[in-house]
Amino acid sequence: MASNGVGARVRRKEDSRFLYGEGQYIGDLRFPRMRDVAFVRSPVAHARLKAVLIPEHLRSSVFIAGDLAGVLPLRAISPLPGFQVSEQPALVTDKIRQVGELIAMCVADTRAEAEDIAAQVSLQYDELPPVIDMLEAQKPGAPLVHDTVKGNVYVNVAYDGDVDSVAKTAPVKVTRSVRTARQVMSPIECRGFIAQWDSRLDQLILHGATQFPHVVRSGLAQVLQVPELKIRVVSPDVGGGFGYKALLAGEEICLCWLAMHVKYPVRWLEDRREMLVANANCREHYYDMTAYADRTGKILAFDAKAIVDTGSYSAYPFTAAIEASQVSAILPGPYDIPVYRCVTSAVATNKAPQLPYRGVARPGCCYAMELMVDAIAREIGREPHEVRTVNLVRPEQMPYDNVTDKHFDSGDYPQLLRMAVEGIDASGVRARQRRDESDGRLIGLGMSIFSEQTGHGMTADGKRRVLYEQTFARLTPDGRLEIRAGIQNIGQGLETTLAQIGSEILGLDLEDIQVKLGDTETSPYSSGAWGSRGMIWAGGATSRACKELAARVARIGAALLQTDKDSVRLRDNCVFGPSGSVSLRAIAQAYYLSPGELPSDIDAHGLEVTGGFSPSCITGIHTGSAHAAVVAVDPETGAVEILDYVVAEDAGTLVNPMIVDGQIFGGTAQGIGSALYEQMPFDKQGQPLASTLADYLLPGSAEVPNIRVLHMETPSPYTEFGIKGVGEGGAIGPAAAIANAVNDALRPLHVEITEIPITPRRILHALAARRLANNLEHSQ
């Protein structure tokens, strides 16, 4: 029995339907009389919209901002002091702020016909100078994206340590400017929704791939000005979330409004081009950093100015402040940095809104900080991992509150680093580097280490601390366990891991447990699946619900066994007493079908429980992870091959280590994309230049190496079972580790690359610039 519970490497319950092609995604759903929607989108980045010209015979099939009576604009407002508020209308009212912005909604029997209609709608607008680069956007006189966002800065988030006094005496000073590309989240399934009006229930029903159905319902109720009672949000299977489905945006708002008016089901399925050009933008940071250190590499003070390019709007619900606030708070990483100063600005530009992608700002912060640590190591001539060890928070310091008041609850970061160093065979790689490669390539070794704040207890709108997460658990009359939660399965395996928790507590076989998710109508409220919070919060709530259920089951079992409730145990689908046992099926049958046989004092609350949970520390449960990469760089072509990759991860108690491995593999693949491939370029007019996956490169199976995962389990003192979050970790470390490895490889050529992705073009450009500089030096 124990083999099914917490810690078991069991196969995922949900995989059968996925592997046999029987999953139900939004594109698989069909409803009678359903029609399709296509949108007219802005062809320009910044303009005043003067008119939308609709051919008269199509007028009833096309809807523009003026038609959407009663629909309020989205207002995603951060509680951070000084945050400047902007509004995002579902359809453009007067000003266009990005290419791909929604201008009109066209409905027809098929998507192709809806696109035919959209092609006949023409626009009149006066173009305005666009703001494309986040550094330019802050300059005096730059055009304003929003009149209400002065200087194009949504908010500044600052920590103000006394760096200057340390700077005067510090023996080592290292300065770098680094930049990360604008990326596009790329789940296989794009976004998509079907909205319909149910006359019987007097209710709007929205089916759509979302990470947080309850949050979507609350947001819709606000903008549509409809009671939440009249809205049901159902998420079918989600073909990848990664943050892109933790969003409420114009398309689904328009669709809901339309369904309420036309009373037939309407569908919008995003295509890859819409996703790339108009929607799924993320990442894009800039950092100016100076580290002050002693001769051992110990950082004495750290000074940074950072900018995040938030794009055209403050996206709902996480706002335009989320990345900036994370950058300032998380940049110090897992290190014991005594003095820290940082200002991060969230800057508006005429590009698609920046959305929080797996790890949110953490991958950028990790890349920036870890590049600095390697730069310090080079400056003083030490091994980078030695400099890391000098600076890491040590296990005996735990729990540790860092310079930005992040509370590291437990863990052994130096040991994680040692596991990565040994796992990658750092000394063997160094020996190999002393020999020439027969193919002329250069070998590099790189590492990164980070502490990840997981499952921090914020409400999904980022405004308040969450104090709750609930799960409903019921023993059915046939003795099986039904678990219902408001969080959604987005590929992270919750249908299995929540069942494992139920199994652990109630002693039931996994086949007799079913987890039902994703429907506001049938589940307790949840702020959803994001921020590596699922197992901490929903797992915790499931644990609490099952524990209460177990107590009630035990009481009935004890009564049937004619023994004391404290003398029974649940295991092997039964309640065992000092002598004899009774199955959970018999207990359920006794309770539901022959209650007269039970004692009269049986708990009337029955065999269904809504259990709630909050970790005893709600500012986040800190994990640790170290990544190590070996790369080969071809100096003639700029090609980078990852030869070896190791992840050492401490996510506390692992509910299912196989699922954790899978999470890390997937996250690491996405991090490899950030490191080497993914970038959305824009021209000077703000046109996004990668409109298909032929132009926007994602790593494929051939580009992702065999990733070796090493686990360490330091239970958190604050959660059920000592669980920590792990959903995002894999994506955080790779850009830093790979960039450091590439720079290590290029070190003999005196080249350092400080921008990701590290494309062949970028490497060749840097090498050519170095040759030019060398030639100039020689000629002087």
Add this chain to the structure above:
Amino acid sequence: MKPARFDYARAASLDEATKLLSEAGGTGKALAGSQSLGPMLNLRIAQPELLVDVTSIPELTTVAEHRDHVDIGACITHADIEDGRIADPSLGLLSYVAGGIAYRAVRNRGTVGGSLAHADPAADWVSVIPLLGAELLTQSPRGNRSIAADRLMVSSFVTTLAADELICAIRVPKVSARSRWGFCKFNQKVGEFAHCIGGILYDPDNRRYRAVIGAIETAPIVIVDATELFSGPFGPDLDKRLDIKALLALLDDKEITDDYTRQLAPVALKRAARQASAS
């Protein structure tokens, strides 16, 4: 996105196909494996009124081996070539190249004739078929003709084919047993279109010593006699004899100014030369 409305006809013969295309007067488009045209239709970059499906025309899937050449039907797929299901005139060059085109799913449907007619400069066949000194046998309502492969492509996505003219077969000369070839393409990830292609073919018995530089955002540069470019006749260590200045001058002639391409082209050609001349 979904395609704009179009009519579809499946032609049973070359005559029928060229007639349909001719009647469509430039608004028709031949459809073979649909691996390039399909996405272009979906993106509405291509909006033909008529698609003429040529995949069930028997001649186009025929391969005929002759004494000194092989005629490869235009609808032969990359996978057919990769897997060696057709006669090989090239001592393995064609299957080597075919195996590196895009992904297997694309190779299963994409055709050699379709790729040539589409004329994407970053595709493999527009460089390799001219390297082999092949000819394209075409048909239109005005009759049949033969086009030297290095005369097909004018520039990016532009060919000398008429709107109602179909490539029927690729006539590839057989290389002799003593021939050597080298082929090198760079892409950042497996399956991506090439950023640069270099190719060498040396066939002493047929007095061929050719080179190609492709994936340069326009028609490839085909060097019919590579003697000067490699500072002398074919031989060992050919890669070390590449005249890079001469190569860059060829790129200048084509107005290729992109630094990246100019850095990659010599490397691609050197590596192809190394492969061809390795003992």
